[in-house]
Amino acid sequence: MKNVWYFGWLIIFLLTSCISAPSQPTPPPTATPSGEVATATPIVQPITTPTASPTAPPTVIAAATIPAPVYLIENDQVMRLEPDGQRLTQITYEPQPVRDMSVAANGTLVYLTGNDLVALDGNGRRVIFSEQAITNPRISPDGQRIVYHLANPAPGLINGRADSPAGVYLSQITGGRPELVIADDPVPETPDMENPAWRYIPVAWSPTGDRLLLYAVMQPEIGIPGGEAVIIGPDGQIVRAFSCCEEELWSVDGRDLAVAGGGPGPDIRFGLYLINADDGSETALLSADETTIPLVRAPQRLADGFVYAFVEMVPTTVYSWEYPFRPFMSRISDNGQITPLRPEPLTEPIAVLWDAQARGALIRFATTDPLIWLPTDPTLPPQPTIATGFAFTWVPDADPVARDCASFSPLSPQTDAARRYDPAVADIQARLAILGFDPGPADGLFGPTTARAVHTFRAAAGLPEGETIDCAAWQELFRRSTTP
Incomplete structure (x- = not known):
């Protein structure tokens, strides 16, 4: 079966370059470390209201409709969007841009700035690990483990090994030498569709923290969509499943992953698929047939057991790679029944944060700057916010300040002779x-x-x-x- 997929990849590559699902924009890393010499003062951002008008109609501003605060990266810092959608509170104060972040269920925030992986909570601001080309940090729900990808780690990083392969590494929140979780395959000179070499990207821990989801991308990358979902479970057992082409989302209960089979644009397959977290078996909820192509974006199984997504069922006679995606916010049952939740077709959602209780979703649309809260209740209007950032995620209920101070390092006045940038x-x-x-x-x-x-x-x-x-x-x- 994979031979068919690989052949499909090759045909797509010859016809066109991939138009894959847009991801959250990430500012490029800076090569200057944020160590002893200050390159800029910490950034304190003014809060301004965007002038762009939202896409989702109607644009009626409701009060306090977002169910919880949201962290996001905006103006190069981590900010918190308050539930009214109209206030931003600055959380980090970094001289260099914050370019990715993750938050644990206990409230500990980790983020990348310069070459540093930084943790922030009641135990202070501390650097967990420093290395060039760190990407995709993901902290476990209990706040104790952080995984990330290293593209070119320094030699001798791993105890007992002279080499340090590129791949996914793990650090403890207390710091120390990192562990190698899985190494990237060596990059071949030419792609081998039958025996692909993989690069592994951390995606997310499961809600219970006992499994880690990675995305495997073929090396060298040649503009072809598709890859594998890799689940590392208890005792290091690995489950692999075909995946295409958007970021997979854990179900709220952690039993499966929802994967959108692409759309709009060129793709290997279209539809909605569930991957069993235990064995990697796949169930198709929506798949293409001779008459209909399901275009799906951002599916996730929420607390009520249904899968929620943005769906448009397009007749095969009118679909093309340039088709204007106009999905409906929808609920999908395990037998594939689609229930539209709101009457209006939407423009393309490129980043979606679902509420676990299925009250709605915070969305970045392709044609607007402000994030918009879209309730699942069709009697409630969309809520435009003042936020325009990326990497947005819910703020946990836990108090990030409440810590035992075990790892806190006091900061005292420096003498003239010992004064140095910190x-x-x-x-x-x-x-x-x-x-x-x-x-x-x-x-x-x-x-x-x-x-x-x-x-x-x-x-x-x-x-x-x-x-x-x-x-x-x-x-x-x-x-x-x-x-x-």
């Missing part, structure tokens, strides 16, 4: 400034002006006198600077 100091300077305690320039140097600001802040917060950011002071500073 990004953690730059972070606290930005937070002090936003709260009205003047630390001087956010230069990452803990000098007398910053010490006076810390002393004033500690007094205002009811903490013992001092000029040091200990764990209690950090947690109070972090809470106040991230609470709207």
Whole structure:
């Protein structure tokens, strides 16, 4: 069967280059580390309302309709969109752009900035790992493990090995030397459709944290859609299944993955498929036949057991690769029955965040900048927000500040002779400034002006006198600077 797929890939490649499902835009990495020398001061972003009009009709602004706050990357920083959709709270203060992030169920946030993988919570801002070309960080639900891809790791990274292959690595939240999860295959000079070489990309941990989903991409990449979903389960067992061509989404209960078989644009197959997480077996809920092509985007099985997605059933007589995708927000049962949830056809959704309780979805449409909250209840209007960012995800209910301080490193004033740039100091300077305690320039140097600001802040917060950011002071500073 795979021979047929590979032959289809080759034909598609000869006819056209791939128009795969758009992903969340990621700013390019910067080659300058955020180590000892400051390249810029931490970024404090003004909050402005976009002028572009939303796509989904009607554009009536409702109040407090989003079920929870949302983290996203906007203006190079992690921001939090409040439930009213009209307020953004800055969460990170980094000299270099934040380019990807992930959040654990316990509230710990990890993100990439410069060459650093950074964790942020009540134990402080700390660098977990530094290496060039880190991508796709994903933190486990319990907040203890972080996986990521390294394209060109330094030699000797792995204990007992002189080489360091490209591939997926894992770090503990406490830091230390990373472990290799799975190595990329060596890149062949020419593609071999029968025996493909794979590069592995972290996608997501399962909701229970006992399985890790990776996406395998053929090397070298030649513009052909398709790949494999790779599930690493308990005891390292690996399940592989064919996948095409969008990011797979775990079901809320973790029992299966929903995969959209592409659309619109050239693709190997179209439709909606479920992959069993235990054995990789596949079930087709919607598949093409002689009369109809199902175009599907962003499917996910939610808490009520139904799969939700954006679907358009297109007659084969009118479909082409340039077909204008106009899907309906829909609910799909396990027997393939489609129930449209709203009456209006939509423009193409390119990034979707479903609410687990099936109350709606936060969407970036192809033709508009602001994210839009679209309720599943057709009597409720769409909610345009002021957010225009990417990598958006729900803020967990857990308090990210509540930590035991076991790994917190205090920050104290630096002597003139020992003064050096510290990004953690730059972070606290930005937070002090936003709260009205003047630390001087956010230069990452803990000098007398910053010490006076810390002393004033500690007094205002009811903490013992001092000029040091200990764990209690950090947690109070972090809470106040991230609470709207």
